[in-house]
Amino acid sequence: MLALQVLTNGLVLGCLYACIAAGFSLVWGVLNVINIMHGGFIVAGSYLAWLAYSSMGIDPWFTLLIAAPLFFGIGYLIQRGILNRVIAAPVLVTLTLTFGMDLILNNGMLLAFSADYRKLILSPPLGSFLLAGIVVPVDRLLAMLLALGLTFALYLILRHSRIGRAIIAVRMDRDASLLMGVDIKIIYAVAFGLGAAMAGCAGVLLALIFPISPLSAGAYLGKAFVVCVLGGLGSVPGAILGGLFLGVTESIGAVVFGPEHSVTLSFSLLIVFLILRPNGILGKKGYE
Amino acid sequence: MKNFTMALLHSAVNRGRRAVPLWLAAVAVSSVFGLQTAHAQEVIKFGAPLPITGPLAPEALKQKQGYDLWANQVNLAGGINVAGKKMKVEIVYIDYQSNTPRAVQATERLITQDNVQFVFAPFGSGAAKAASTVAERYGVPMIAATASSSQVYDQGYKFLFGTFTPNDTLTNPLATIIRQRLPDVKKVAILARNDLFPLAIAQEMEKSAKERGLEVVYFEKFAINTLDHSSALAQIKAANPQWIFATGYTNDLVLMRKQMTDQRIEAPVVTMIAAPAYQEFIDAAGKGAENITSAAWWHPAVRYKGIDIFGTTESYVKLFRDTYKADPDYANASASVSGALFQIAIEKSGTINRQKVRDELAKMDVTTFWGQVKFGPNGQITSLEPPIFQIQNAKPIVVHPAGIKQGDLRIGVK
Numbered sequence: 001m002l003a004l005q006v007l008t009n010g011l012v013l014g015c016l017y018a019c020i021a022a023g024f025s026l027v028w029g030v031l032n033v034i035n036i037m038h039g040g041f042i043v044a045g046s047y048l049a050w051l052a053y054s055s056m057g058i059d060p061w062f063t064l065l066i067a068a069p070l071f072f073g074i075g076y077l078i079q080r081g082i083l084n085r086v087i088a089a090p091v092l093v094t095l096t097l098t099f100g101m102d103l104i105l106n107n108g109m110l111l112a113f114s115a116d117y118r119k120l121i122l123s124p125p126l127g128s129f130l131l132a133g134i135v136v137p138v139d140r141l142l143a144m145l146l147a148l149g150l151t152f153a154l155y156l157i158l159r160h161s162r163i164g165r166a167i168i169a170v171r172m173d174r175d176a177s178l179l180m181g182v183d184i185k186i187i188y189a190v191a192f193g194l195g196a197a198m199a200g201c202a203g204v205l206l207a208l209i210f211p212i213s214p215l216s217a218g219a220y221l222g223k224a225f226v227v228c229v230l231g232g233l234g235s236v237p238g239a240i241l242g243g244l245f246l247g248v249t250e251s252i253g254a255v256v257f258g259p260e261h262s263v264t265l266s267f268s269l270l271i272v273f274l275i276l277r278p279n280g281i282l283g284k285k286g287y288e
Numbered sequence: 289m290k291n292f293t294m295a296l297l298h299s300a301v302n303r304g305r306r307a308v309p310l311w312l313a314a315v316a317v318s319s320v321f322g323l324q325t326a327h328a329q330e331v332i333k334f335g336a337p338l339p340i341t342g343p344l345a346p347e348a349l350k351q352k353q354g355y356d357l358w359a360n361q362v363n364l365a366g367g368i369n370v371a372g373k374k375m376k377v378e379i380v381y382i383d384y385q386s387n388t389p390r391a392v393q394a395t396e397r398l399i400t401q402d403n404v405q406f407v408f409a410p411f412g413s414g415a416a417k418a419a420s421t422v423a424e425r426y427g428v429p430m431i432a433a434t435a436s437s438s439q440v441y442d443q444g445y446k447f448l449f450g451t452f453t454p455n456d457t458l459t460n461p462l463a464t465i466i467r468q469r470l471p472d473v474k475k476v477a478i479l480a481r482n483d484l485f486p487l488a489i490a491q492e493m494e495k496s497a498k499e500r501g502l503e504v505v506y507f508e509k510f511a512i513n514t515l516d517h518s519s520a521l522a523q524i525k526a527a528n529p530q531w532i533f534a535t536g537y538t539n540d541l542v543l544m545r546k547q548m549t550d551q552r553i554e555a556p557v558v559t560m561i562a563a564p565a566y567q568e569f570i571d572a573a574g575k576g577a578e579n580i581t582s583a584a585w586w587h588p589a590v591r592y593k594g595i596d597i598f599g600t601t602e603s604y605v606k607l608f609r610d611t612y613k614a615d616p617d618y619a620n621a622s623a624s625v626s627g628a629l630f631q632i633a634i635e636k637s638g639t640i641n642r643q644k645v646r647d648e649l650a651k652m653d654v655t656t657f658w659g660q661v662k663f664g665p666n667g668q669i670t671s672l673e674p675p676i677f678q679i680q681n682a683k684p685i686v687v688h689p690a691g692i693k694q695g696d697l698r699i700g701v702k
Contacts, residue, residue, distance in 0.1 A: 117538055117572055118572065140550065215345070250519075251516075255523055258508050259510040259511070260482045262510075262511065
């Protein structure tokens with residue numbers, strides 16, 4: 001049935017979008033930093049997965065275990081070393097800084113890998129299965145489940161660990177947390193590191209599905225933006241809801257209005273939400 | 289030399305923001321004349337604006353390989369023969385970052401600041417059309433190596449020439465062959481990237497298909513940078529066509545092919561333009577590339593004995609292979625032949641005078657390693673017979689025209 005297939009496609013896509021956006025949302029909500037490098041981190045994660053598979057035969061599921069601490073470390077260092085110096089400045093200053101760093105990252109990847117599109121082709125391929133007349137590709141399903149798992153792991157960290165609670169406290173009220181003895185510098189760095197780790201892991205999962213090239217970074221960043229606005233900033237459930245909403249809308253929109261308008265649709269939604277409900281679906285209520 | 293002088297005087301006299309005082313220009317000009325007369329005559333400069341960075345970067349690389357191969361060959365032989373005097377070739381590259389307005393600026397800069405004598409068009413139909421206005425204004429002959437849509441050549445320009453035949457020269461033979469070979473194919477679905485060339489050729493395909501009695505059951509465009517084609521493909525699957533025709537660039541088609549496999553979409557014929565000619569597509573699509581058909585303006589298997597510097601198609605392919613350790617595709621070859629055509633025109637006219645070289649190009653009718661080259665009144669080449677090929681065992685195999693056929697058309701894409 002076409003409708004069910006389209007809906008399923010939308011949900012699967014939506015979970016991938018949620019994973020792309022969760023880290024971006026966290027960094028924006030907590031640090032008030034719009035991390036333009038987020039797209040670049042995702043592509044770097046994809047390249048990591050591709051390199052690991054093509055040169056050492058390591059499956060992407062295991063590459064996740066390498067990507068998470070690696071990107072966390074990189075994110076932590078970038079925040080402590082560079083971003084922290086301008087953290088008190090207006091958001092446009094940090095945006096420009098991350099934009100500049102993204103240019104370096106992007107061109108670095110272009111030099112290292114060239115702009116040719118790479119593809120991670122699993123052999124043997126995972127195939128697909130039929131469920132009530134709907135075709136479900138196994139690799140997308142696995143990526144979707146892992147994406148949900150990662151997002152849920154982030155949620156647990158934020159909710160149940162000391163440092164996670166501190167991050168939420170900083171987002172609620174920076175000055176009050178300072179008074180409570182929270183070391184803001186470390187919290188910021190950890191939050192940014194978590195965001196980078198999520199991006200890197202999302203990249204590893206996306207390598208299974210999309211072709212890899214530094215040129216895709218902008219497209220991923222665009223999706224992350226829309227999901228954040230739709231779902232609400234700084235909230236993991238918000239990212240999931242926003243991602244699902246976007247995925248399903250794009251899928252259905254492509255059938256109803258034609259595929260050339262699905263991107264227009266998502267950005268029109270962005271505008272509508274910015275006007276009517278700027279805090280997103282969950283908005284400020286989305287604190288964990 | 290003359291152009292450099294004219295440019296300097298022009299800027300001195302006319303442009304306020306440049307404000308070079310006339311007396312200074314006169315002094316500069318006379319000293320330059322004195323110093324450079326002998327040296328400047330030895331090099332012919334060609335301008336090549338390319339999308340070296342940005343989404344079209346892979347295309348720029350192919351163009352540059354083609355241009356450099358030609359320039360190196362020419363210079364190894366001592367240079368272009370201009371009425372008995374050998375002049376070396378220098379290509380000036382500018383990166384326009386895959387941004388069409390910048391391509392136009394780059395073209396103008398090459399002409400007015402870098403003082404190139406001749407110019408190659410930027411990549412693709414859209415940018416070529418935009419930049420051709422600049423070339424026309426300054427009277428600089430421009431050869432477009434990658435512009436096939438006839439809309440590029442509809443401005444009545446005299447200085448623009450193109451080495452790709454119009455899009456229907458690809459779609460008509462394709463449709464004819466499919467119709468003849470597979471009479472059971474009745475329905476065709478078309479999915480096109482919303483971009484000048486991919487959309488133009490998809491529209492031509494629609495015409496070619498309808499003219500031969502096929503039913504077009506689906507025709508949609510997808511936005512540039514689309515990350516997911518599953519909805520469009522789900523609809524195509526529901527329409528159950530026997531022929532799927534998809535257009536886009538390498539990344540789009542690789543993604544689309546994978547999503548077709550994901551959704552278990554199969555058809556007797558799947559045609560994709562314009563990626564299957566590239567090794568990158570075959571590598572990235574893996575088994576999915578098998579039996580995909582495509583068409584292009586050239587293929588390493590064609591056999592022509594050219595009067596150009598490369599000679600036969602085989603020698604061009606061998607030279608390219610030895611230099612770059614890979615087979616040339618039509619994008620590389622088109623760039624090389626663009627240089628070779630300038631060379632032929634210059635040698636025939638015995639001068640580097642732009643108007644005379646332009647006239648020589650306009651009346652050219654020669655055989656080259658690329659094929660027969662004759663330009664129509666609008667500057668677009670009319671004399672090619674584009675090969676149709678199919679990927680068989682991970683290699684592009686020519687299935688038409690009969691004279692250079694390497695294999696038979698296989699049916700069924702899983």
